[in-house]
Amino acid sequence: MKEKNENENYTCSITANITANEAFKSISKVTEWWSKNLDGKTEKPNDVFTYYSRDTWVTFKITEIAANKKIVRHVIDCYLPSFKNKTKWKNTEVIF
Numbered sequence: 001m002k003e004k005n006e007n008e009n010y011t012c013s014i015t016a017n018i019t020a021n022e023a024f025k026s027i028s029k030v031t032e033w034w035s036k037n038l039d040g041k042t043e044k045p046n047d048v049f050t051y052y053s054r055d056t057w058v059t060f061k062i063t064e065i066a067a068n069k070k071i072v073r074h075v076i077d078c079y080l081p082s083f084k085n086k087t088k089w090k091n092t093e094v095i096f
Contacts, residue, residue, distance in 0.1 A: 020068040027071055027096045048076065055081045058089060071096045 016023060026033060030042040030049070040049030042062070050059040057079050064072035073094045079086050 024068045024071070055079070060094070063093070 018026075028043045030051075031038055035051055035053065037052045038049050039052075041047035042049045045062055045065050047062045048059065050057055059076045059078065060073040061076050062071065063074045064070065075089045075092050075094070077087070078089045080088055
């Protein structure tokens with residue numbers, strides 16, 4: 001697998017026929033759409049949770065919530081065995 005430049009940003013858009021409120025509530029309930037392999041809380045500012053899958057794990061902290069508009073999750077630490085740099089996502093953000 002070829003790794004991209006460390007400074008590149010990944011962007012993806014998804015369209016759904018639901019309200020902003022419905023999307024926001026769904027994104028906040030991580031165990032209902034992503035994985036049940038989580039430890040921690042996933043819905044409020046300063047909540048910290050870790051996602052696990054086999055040898056992979058990622059720890060997130062919710063750093064910003066703007067109701068019905070935006071959720072920012074900061075990657076505190078991670079271990080990503082499929083990448084040469086196993087902590088490639090550390091100190092990055094996932095923004096919904």
